[in-house]
Structures are given as structure tokens and as C-alpha cells.
Amino acid sequence: MKMIGSKLNTSSFLNLFERFCDKYKLVFVILFGILAYSVPLLGLSRSTLRLLVMIALYSMLGMGLNVLVGYTGQVSLGHAGFYAIGAYVCALLQVDAGWNFWAAMLAGGIFSALVGFLLGLPTLRLSGTYLSIVTLGFCEVVQMILKQWESVTYGNYGIRNIPKPELFGFVFNLQNGGFYIIILSLAILTAVGCTLIKNSKTGRAFIAIREDELAATMMGIRTAKYKIMAFILSAFITGIAGGFYSVINNGYIEPTNFVFNISVLILSVVILGGLGTIRGMVFGAAVLMLFPEVFRFLNEWRFVIYGLLLVVMMQFRPQGALGWRSSMPYRLSGRTKKQLERRSKQPEDHREEQEA
Amino acid sequence: MEYCLKAENITMQFGGLYAVDNVSFSVKQGEIVSLIGPNGAGKTTIFNMLTGVYRITGGTIEFFGERIEKKTPQEIVALGISRTFQNLRLFPKMRVIENVLVGAHIRTKYTFFDGLFRTKRFRLEESEKTIRAVDILEDIGLKQHIDSYADSLPYGEQRKVEIARAIATDAKLLLLDEPAAGMNPAETEELLRFIRELKSKGYTILLIEHDMSVVMNISDRIYVLDHGKLIAEGLPEEIANDPKVIEAYLGGEREHADNQ
Numbered sequence: 001m002k003m004i005g006s007k008l009n010t011s012s013f014l015n016l017f018e019r020f021c022d023k024y025k026l027v028f029v030i031l032f033g034i035l036a037y038s039v040p041l042l043g044l045s046r047s048t049l050r051l052l053v054m055i056a057l058y059s060m061l062g063m064g065l066n067v068l069v070g071y072t073g074q075v076s077l078g079h080a081g082f083y084a085i086g087a088y089v090c091a092l093l094q095v096d097a098g099w100n101f102w103a104a105m106l107a108g109g110i111f112s113a114l115v116g117f118l119l120g121l122p123t124l125r126l127s128g129t130y131l132s133i134v135t136l137g138f139c140e141v142v143q144m145i146l147k148q149w150e151s152v153t154y155g156n157y158g159i160r161n162i163p164k165p166e167l168f169g170f171v172f173n174l175q176n177g178g179f180y181i182i183i184l185s186l187a188i189l190t191a192v193g194c195t196l197i198k199n200s201k202t203g204r205a206f207i208a209i210r211e212d213e214l215a216a217t218m219m220g221i222r223t224a225k226y227k228i229m230a231f232i233l234s235a236f237i238t239g240i241a242g243g244f245y246s247v248i249n250n251g252y253i254e255p256t257n258f259v260f261n262i263s264v265l266i267l268s269v270v271i272l273g274g275l276g277t278i279r280g281m282v283f284g285a286a287v288l289m290l291f292p293e294v295f296r297f298l299n300e301w302r303f304v305i306y307g308l309l310l311v312v313m314m315q316f317r318p319q320g321a322l323g324w325r326s327s328m329p330y331r332l333s334g335r336t337k338k339q340l341e342r343r344s345k346q347p348e349d350h351r352e353e354q355e356a
Numbered sequence: 357m358e359y360c361l362k363a364e365n366i367t368m369q370f371g372g373l374y375a376v377d378n379v380s381f382s383v384k385q386g387e388i389v390s391l392i393g394p395n396g397a398g399k400t401t402i403f404n405m406l407t408g409v410y411r412i413t414g415g416t417i418e419f420f421g422e423r424i425e426k427k428t429p430q431e432i433v434a435l436g437i438s439r440t441f442q443n444l445r446l447f448p449k450m451r452v453i454e455n456v457l458v459g460a461h462i463r464t465k466y467t468f469f470d471g472l473f474r475t476k477r478f479r480l481e482e483s484e485k486t487i488r489a490v491d492i493l494e495d496i497g498l499k500q501h502i503d504s505y506a507d508s509l510p511y512g513e514q515r516k517v518e519i520a521r522a523i524a525t526d527a528k529l530l531l532l533d534e535p536a537a538g539m540n541p542a543e544t545e546e547l548l549r550f551i552r553e554l555k556s557k558g559y560t561i562l563l564i565e566h567d568m569s570v571v572m573n574i575s576d577r578i579y580v581l582d583h584g585k586l587i588a589e590g591l592p593e594e595i596a597n598d599p600k601v602i603e604a605y606l607g608g609e610r611e612h613a614d615n616q
Contacts, residue, residue, distance in 0.1 A: 193472060200471030200478065201457075201464045204450070208458045211447035218407060218445075220433035220462030220525060229468070329503040330453050336483040340490060 015327040022328055036184055040177020049174055053248060055282075055289045056183040057241060062269035062281030063190045064237030069267070070276035071203060072230040073210030074123055077263045078135030081142035082235045084258035085112045086242025088146065091159045091253055101165035105243030112239025113232045120231030124224045127213075139263055146255040158254030165247055179248050186244060190237055191278045197233070199331070206230055207276070238266075261303060268306050271313055274320025283322050359418070360385045360529055360560045361406070361437075366415035366425075368401055368584075375401045377584040378415070383529070383562055388555055390563045390571045392595075393581035394604055399564045400442055402581075403531050406562075407439050408432045419529070433462055438527035440518040442534050442564070448507035452498060452517050455506050456489040459524030492520045496550055512539040516547075529560045536567045548574055572596060580604065 021028060039052065061083065068074050090108035093099040099107070122134050146153045153159075165172040165182065172178025197203045205226045208216040217223055246253050269288055273280025288306070292299055313320065332340070361383040368376040376398040383389045391399050404410045406417060408429035417425040424432055438459075447455050464485055470478040493502055496516050501509055506517055515535055522530055535551070536544045544567065551561060551574055565571045571578065571592070578595045580588040582604040588595060595601055 196472055196474060197468075200468075200482070201461055201466065202468050202471050204454055204458050205461055207450060207454075208447050208461075211449060212445050214409070215441070215445040215447065216458070217429050218409070218433065218439060219458050219521065220430045221458070222430055325449075325505060330451050332486060333479060333483055335479060336486045339483065339487055343487075 014324055018327055037181065040180055046174060049177065049180055051289060051293060053174070053179050053183055055285045056180070056187045057245065057248075058266070058269050058285035058289055059282045060183065060187040060190050060241045061238060061266045062273060062285055063187070063194050063278060064234050064241060065266050065270050066276065066278075066281055067194060067197075067206070067237065068230050068234040069270055071198065071206035071210060072227060074127070074227060074230065075132045075267075076135040076234070077132050077260070077267065078119065078138040078142075079234075079238050079266050080258045080260060080262035081135075081139040082112045082116060082238040083242040083245070083262060083266075084142050084146060084255070085115055086239030087246040087253055087258065088153060088159070088242075089239070090243030091162045091246040092152070094163055095159055095161065101163070101243075101247060102167075105240060108243035108246075109236045109240035112242065113236035116231045116233075116235025116239075117228060119235070120228035123227045123231065136260070136263075139260055143255055143259065146258070153255075156255065158252055159246075160252050162247055162249075162251040162253070164251070174248065183244055186240065194278060202226070202229070264303070264306065268310055270320075271310055272321060274323025277320070277323055280320050280322040284320070287321075358385050358420070359383070360387070360420060361562065362418040363402075363406070364416050364418075366402070366405060366417060367413050368398070368405055368410055369413040374584050376405065376581075379581070379584070379586045380415075381579050381586065381589070383560055385528075385560055386555065386558065387576045388551065388561045388563060388574055390565055390575040390578045391581060392565065392571055392578060393587075396583075397581040397604075398584040399581055400533060401584075403439055403533055403564065406432075406531060407437060430462070433525055433527075436526065436528035437531065438522040438525040438529075439531035440515070440522050440533055440535060442537070444511075444514050444518060446506040446514055446517055446521070448505070450506055451502075452493065452504050452506055452509070452520075453486070453489050453502045455517055456492060456520050456524045457485060459521035460485045460489060460526075463524075463526050489520075489524060492523050495553075496520050496523075497546065512543045515539065516550075519550075523554075523559075527559070529562065530554070531562050531564075533564045534566060535563070536565060536570050544570060 040049075044052075061079070065076065065079050068076050086105075086108035088108075089111045090101070090104040093104035093107055094101060119135065119138055123131055126134060147155055149155070150157075165178070170178070172182055198207075205216065205221045208219065208221060209223050209226055213223055245257075249257065265288065269281060269284035271284075272287060273282070273284025291305075292302055298305065317323070359382050363382070364380045365378050366376060366380070367374065367378055379398075379402065381389075391402065393399055401410070405412045405425075408424070408427055408431070412425050415425070416423060419432075419435055419437060422435065424435065424437075427435075447458060450458070464481060466475070466478045466481050469475075490502060493499060496519060498513065498516055498520065501513060506514060509517065515538065519530070519532065519535060532551075536547055539547060548570060554561060563571070563575065575592050578590065578592055579586060580595060580598070580601050587600050587604060588598045590598070
């Protein structure tokens with residue numbers, strides 16, 4: 001307790017909260033897991049289930065964009081494009097080629113990642129506002145292709161009769177909570193994956209590039225490679241989310257599901273929640289998905305209010321609502337801790353031997 | 357003794373301006389060599405040339421006999437030259453230990469997928485690098501700040517983090533750009549002790565410094581630059597009494613200097 005006392009500062013409540021969470025981490029994780037997966041048993045209404053699905057979906061989209069914006073510091077306004085590519089590839093492979101959902105979704109993610117690689121190439125020369133404009137253009141290009149290339153994409157008519165996902169004879173739909181279970185699992189997988197990447201040399205390279213690109217270069221980081229990698233990873237996650245979206249929309253998608261507004265919405269999730277955090281993505285998604293439900297009478301003004309929210313956030317809390325810094329010590333692996341402890345004991349042992 | 361670094365007639369031209377004009381110098385292995393000169397003399401430009409930030413417009417640079425003037429910064433770090441910056445360039449929102457681990461990036465061999473799946477290779481190497489980072493930070497006197505965020509440290513301590521980060525690249529040659537700037541005398545003394553310790557561990561050091569007490573105290577040899585040209589070189593005591601150096605520093609007081 002003494003140590004905590006000496007480290008207290010302005011956000012002392014937060015620190016205590018963090019320490020508390022960290023101490024009972026395992027309990028919380030198990031509790032959360034049981035609760036989250038037992039939601040479909042509660043017999044919730046269709047609209048509530050749909051809301052939960054959308055929150056999980058946008059958490060995942062937020063995490064995908066977060067890899068790029070939060071970790072690597074490259075702003076993208078084109079993620080509706082990757083979202084669309086994932087959705088269309090997944091839907092078309094099912095409808096026209098008869099693939100099953102799972103393979104088609106994966107293919108959508110991979111194809112989206114491929115396009116992410118191509119879009120990543122200009123980042124070698126562009127950054128900041130210029131890059132944002134390029135990604136914005138990308139979003140519009142995808143939109144145009146979906147509308148005009150009718151022989152493949154069915155144009156404005158959209159893709160109809162996309163089948164529901166199936167696994168060993170079980171058909172997933174909204175009513176039986178199947179959609180919820182799928183997206184919850186996908187979001188959790190994404191969160192775990194992002195965390196693992198963030199705490200490895202790849203994640204540190206991403207963040208170093210965001211913090212100071214020249215210094216990162218001078219430490220030997222191949223910044224071009226890592227920026228493209230961030231694009232690929234981000235596009236992959238977003239593409240998978242798109243694939244999932246294609247099956248939950250009453251078996252029907254059309255180009256207007258993936259307009260520029262969606263890019264802004266995803267970016268809003270990231271900025272509102274807290275750049276570079278996972279908890280922030282869930283929070284941001286929850287707020288932005290609940291908003292239109294709670295304030296239905298403001299629906300016309302939705303994007304005006306989102307815009308306002310972004311400006312206010314940027315001005316007063318650029319790190320995002322949940323973007324606080326951890327006050328916990330740097331997490332060392334068990335192996336590292338053991339070795340450090342053994343080593344710090346050694347000199348004392350020697351001394352004792354000498355004295356003896 | 358083997359030459360660690362040998363620059364011959366290196367020139368850096370920006371349009372009509374010669375920021376560095378036909379400068380030659382060398383650093384032997386295990387030496388501490390200082391580069392001094394008034395503001396705008398071209399010292400930091402030389403660091404940028406050595407580390408591949410600028411593509412030099414003339415001359416050759418050899419590092420242990422290998423030509424490096426056309427290599428990228430990443431290749432040069434890999435060969436074993438690492439630097440610090442005059443204006444701090446830490447990764448401010450990362451922890452101190454993470455900053456040092458970024459320095460170890462280039463010596464960390466595991467792949468993206470090793471990291472994602474936490475393979476044995478990842479666990480072994482990550483642990484090894486982390487322990488080395490802790491070692492470096494303990495040596496430089498930052499043990500109590502390992503978990504801190506870089507931008508929460510006082511200025512002098514941030515300079516030390518930069519040096520620790522440079523060491524973590526497994527460099528043979530360290531380029532230190534005004535390491536004592538912003539430090540109080542006690543901190544400077546501590547830094548001098550640490551730099552000597554580095555020398556005794558086999559590091560070669562090229563130093564830019566304004567603080568004359570530091571330069572005279574620690575350098576084996578000194579090169580003096582003014583307006584992009586080399587105006588003097590020699591042992592510390594020779595430099596201290598060189599009229600050309602005094603003129604460059606005090607400006608147009610040649611007669612006064614000569615009279616002395």
C-alpha cells in the first residue's frame with residue numbers, strides 16, 4: 001500500500017481501479033466470457049440483439065482501423081472501401097460460386113488485405129492530410145466500381161439471397177443469437193490478436209513510426225515495410241468484418257451500405273474511444289451505436305452531431321474518452337521476471353559465501 | 357590501431373551552399389573523438405551524412421573498411437553505427453523500456469507470426485532482449501524509470517534514454533549529438549563517467565559537444581569545424597591553444613588572440 005500511496009497523482013482513482021482490475025483479471029475475464037456468451041439465452045428482443053451485434057461489429061471495425069490510425073499514425077478515410085470489398089467478395093463467392101460462408105469470409109479478408117497492400121504503397125510518399133485524401137478517393141473508387149461493374153457486382157440492384165451461415169447443420173440467424181455469437185467471437189479474436197501484436201516488435205515498430213518516423217528510421221526500422229504491413233493488417237480485419245456484415249443484412253447488400261459516411265463512423269469510434277486502445281473501441285462503438293437508438297428524434301442530425309463530437313474531442317481530450325495511460329508497470333513475461341529475479345539474488349549469494 | 361570510421365573529402369551541398377566542404381577525419385577503434393565548432397558549423401550535418409539521412413554530394417565514408425556513403429540509414433544501423441539527436445527524438449508516449457526495445461528492433465529476429473502466435477522463438481528472444489534492455493538502463497542509471505513514460509522524465513534523463521536506445525542497437529560506433537545539453541553539472545559529471553565506462557567496454561564514440569569542460573575532459577582527439585570547413589585538429593591541449601579555434605569561437609579577435 002505504501003508504494004501505491006507514493007505514486008498517487010491526479011488520476012489516482014483510475015490508478016486504484018486499474019490495480020484492482022489487474023489483480024482480479026482472471027476472474028473478470030472468465031465472468032465476462034460467461035456473461036457475454038450467455039446473452040442469447042436471455043430471450044432478448046430482435047432489436048436489442050441487433051444492437052448488440054452492431055456494437056460488436058463496430059468494435060471490430062474500430063480495432064481494424066485502430067491498427068492503422070491508433071498504432072501507426074496513418075489516417076485513413078477509406079475503410080468503408082475495405083469493408084465493402086470484404087462484404088462483396090464474401091457475398092459473391094457464396095451466391096455465384098457456392099462457397100460456404102466461412103471460407104468466403106476468409107477470402108473476403110484476404111482479398112481486402114491484398115487491396116490494402118496496394119493502397120499502402122502511396123503511404124511511402126504521402127502522410128497526414130495527403131494520405132487522408134488518397135484514402136478518401138479510394139473509398140469513392142470502390143463505390144463507383146460497385147455501382148458500375150454490373151456484370152459482376154449487380155450494380156445498384158445489389159446482391160440478393162445471400163444464404164445464412166451454417167456450421168454442422170446449425171443455421172446462424174439473428175433470432176437464435178447465432179449472429180451475435182459469431183461477431184462476439186470475431187471481435188474477441190481481433191482484440192486478442194491486436195494485443196499480442198502490439199506487445200511484440202511489430203507493434204513497437206508501428207508505434208515508433210507514429211511517434212517519430214525519423215527516429216524510427218534511425219533505429220533501423222524499415223518504415224515503408226511496417227506502414228504497408230499496418231495497411232494490410234487493418235484491411236484484413238475490416239474485410240472480415242465486411243464479410244460478416246454481408247450475411248446479417250437480411251441477405252441483401254447494395255453499394256449504399258458502404259458510403260463515405262461509414263468511413264467517418266468507423267473513424268469516430270476510434271477517436272471517441274481512444275486511439276491505440278482496445279477498450280476504447282468497444283466504448284466508442286457502444287456510444288455511437290446506442291446514440292441513434294436513444295436519441296431517435298435527432299436522427300436527421302446524426303452526422304452533424306458526430307462531427308461536432310469529433311471536433312470537441314480533438315480539442316479537449318485528444319487521447320479519447322478511455323485513452324488513459326496505464327499506471328501499471330511494464331508487463332514482463334514470466335520467464336523474464338524469473339531470470340531478472342534470479343540474477344538480482346546472485347550477488348547477495350556471493351557475498352554470503354565470502355562472509356562464510 | 358584499426359580505423360573504425362574514415363571520412364575522406366566529404367561534401368554536402370544544398371543548392372549553392374556548402375554546409376560541409378571537403379572535410380576529412382577519422383576515428384580509430386576505441387577512441388573518443390569530438391567534433392566542435394560554433395553554431396551552424398556543420399557538425400550535425402556531418403552526423404546526418406554519416407547515418408545516411410543525407411546522401412552526400414562528394415567524398416567517401418568507410419566504416420571498418422566498408423564503404424557506407426550510399427547505404428540507407430537502416431543498413432548503416434545494421435552495420436553498427438547508432439546516434440542520438442541534438443533535439444531529443446524519443447518516442448514520447450512509449451515507456452522507457454519500450455524505447456530501448458525499439459532500439460533492439462534491428463537485432464530482433466523473430467517474425468510477425470512468431471509474435472502473433474507467441475512461439476517459443478518469440479518468448480526466448482523477447483525475454484533475452486528485455487533483460488538486455490534492463491541491463492543497459494541499469495548501467496546508465498535509469499533503473500527507477502524503466503516503467504515510466506519517456507515524456508514524463510526530466511530533460512537530462514531523456515538524454516540518457518536516447519543513449520540507452522542507441523546502445524541497444526548493438527552499435528560499435530556511437531554518435532552522440534550534444535549529450536550534455538540541458539544537464540546540470542552533477543548530471544554532466546555522471547554522464548562523463550558513463551561515457552568513459554562505454555569506452556572501457558570497447559565502444560568507439562564520436563561526440564558533438566558545446567560544453568568545453570566536457571570536450572576537454574573526455575576527448576582523445578578533437579576536430580574543429582567552422583563554416584563547413586575543418587579548421588583544426590589535434591589533442592585537447594593543442595586545440596585549446598590554437599589561435600584559429602579561438603578566433604572561430606570569439607569571432608574576429610585575432611589580434612587579441614595573437615597578442616596572448
